[in-house]
Amino acid sequence: MASTTSTTSKTYIHGEPVPTPDAHAHVTPLKTYLGIFGALMFLTVLTVLVSFMDMGPYGIYPAMMVAVVKAALVIGYFMHLKWDDRFHSFVFLGTILFVAIFFALTFADLTTRDLMQGQWANDVLQEERIRATPEMLEARERFLSGSHGETPADGAVAPQGTTAQPPATTAPATDAPVQGQ
Amino acid sequence: MAHAHAHDDHPKHLAHHFDMMDQQVASAKLGMWVFLGTEILMFSGLFLGYAFLRYMYPDMLLKAHELLDWRLGAFNTVVLITSSLTMALAVRAAQLGDKKQLKTQLLITIVCALIFMVVKYFEYTGKFAHGIFPGRYYMEASDQFLGGPQMFFGLYFTMTGLHGVHVLIGIGVIAWMYIRAGRDEFGPDNYTAVENTGLYWHLVDLVWIFLFPLLYLVK
Numbered sequence: 001m002a003s004t005t006s007t008t009s010k011t012y013i014h015g016e017p018v019p020t021p022d023a024h025a026h027v028t029p030l031k032t033y034l035g036i037f038g039a040l041m042f043l044t045v046l047t048v049l050v051s052f053m054d055m056g057p058y059g060i061y062p063a064m065m066v067a068v069v070k071a072a073l074v075i076g077y078f079m080h081l082k083w084d085d086r087f088h089s090f091v092f093l094g095t096i097l098f099v100a101i102f103f104a105l106t107f108a109d110l111t112t113r114d115l116m117q118g119q120w121a122n123d124v125l126q127e128e129r130i131r132a133t134p135e136m137l138e139a140r141e142r143f144l145s146g147s148h149g150e151t152p153a154d155g156a157v158a159p160q161g162t163t164a165q166p167p168a169t170t171a172p173a174t175d176a177p178v179q180g181q
Numbered sequence: 182m183a184h185a186h187a188h189d190d191h192p193k194h195l196a197h198h199f200d201m202m203d204q205q206v207a208s209a210k211l212g213m214w215v216f217l218g219t220e221i222l223m224f225s226g227l228f229l230g231y232a233f234l235r236y237m238y239p240d241m242l243l244k245a246h247e248l249l250d251w252r253l254g255a256f257n258t259v260v261l262i263t264s265s266l267t268m269a270l271a272v273r274a275a276q277l278g279d280k281k282q283l284k285t286q287l288l289i290t291i292v293c294a295l296i297f298m299v300v301k302y303f304e305y306t307g308k309f310a311h312g313i314f315p316g317r318y319y320m321e322a323s324d325q326f327l328g329g330p331q332m333f334f335g336l337y338f339t340m341t342g343l344h345g346v347h348v349l350i351g352i353g354v355i356a357w358m359y360i361r362a363g364r365d366e367f368g369p370d371n372y373t374a375v376e377n378t379g380l381y382w383h384l385v386d387l388v389w390i391f392l393f394p395l396l397y398l399v400k
Contacts, residue, residue: 092214
């Protein structure tokens with residue numbers, strides 16, 4: 001409690017003393033810190049184990065859920081937000097709100113392109129398909145079917161099954177902005 | 182009001198432009214939280230880039246991430262979480278005025294951060310040795326295609342690189358705190374600098390908590 005602080009300075013507003021929220025008084029017990037540390041370690045092991053269940057693209061859901069729990073533990077206890085001035089929570093949650101808006105608006109676009117039908121909806125994808133050279137499609141096939149995971153060097157040292165094409169014909173892949181017709 | 186403190190003993194660490202310690206501490210911490218907010222917003226752009234890539238080219242991403250070694254990522258996660266604990270313990274030691282403990286915990290935090298960077302160094306050089314570079318420098322031109330692994334590794338190097346820069350800056354700031362602790366600057370009345378350093382360091386840990394599953398684990 002307040003007895004741990006040596007500063008007993010008072011705040012005055014219009015000459016009246018007002019109590020100040022003394023967030024500094026709180027010292028987290030060692031046990032709590034060690035408990036949080038243990039929980040974070042457990043969740044790390046958990047997220048690794050879950051990733052071996054091979055859930056394909058859906059694996060991101062449990063992974064993100066665990067990550068959010070870990071983040072909440074770090075923010076609440078290690079960063080002390082649980083006992084801190086509430087205004088700091090407001091600043092933090094305000095930031096998260098804007099990150100959410102950032103993601104929501106972007107995905108509102110991405111996920112509804114197919115619904116828009118016709119004209120401009122899938123122009124970007126369409127143009128990418130037009131720009132894809134046979135060499136690129138072949139490279140794609142090679143990459144997605146190959147056992148790239150085990151030996152990353154394979155592709156670099158011996159591009160197997162390539163019909164030696166001059167590298168000049170392959171356009172610089174995706175770095176260039178898509179040109180409209 | 183401006184001279185309210187003239188009646189009391191002037192607290193040793195109170196800067197002249199503040200009326201009292203509480204106000205000074207509150208300003209410093211609010212400033213730190215706003216700064217952390219801008220950090221989160223900066224990283225969120227990269228995370229959104231990752232989400233975009235994942236949405237557009239799921240096959241490629243699930244394949245490309247196998248080129249990363251999850252064991253190294255997991256090891257670094259453990260190292261960073263440990264350093265977060267020791268950083269929290271350092272702040273606690275400062276609160277309690279335990280100088281020896283403060284210095285020890287700061288030192289362990291620095292060592293953990295260095296271990297993290299050494300592992301990162303071996304990861305990066307391992308990738309370079311196999312021709313894995315970001316963007317169009319990825320392997321041969323014939324290995325690149327639209328929505329290909331060169332895009333994944335562009336993001337991988339940018340995200341882990343920016344995070345790595347934060348770790349390096351963190352090492353510098355924590356070392357500075359270590360030096361100041363040696364000069365007896367911190368105690369129960371004055372530990373805001375250590376606390377804010379801790380907040381920064383925990384944010385670095387937070388970013389990694391999300392980077393690890395997204396880049397190394399998700400299959």
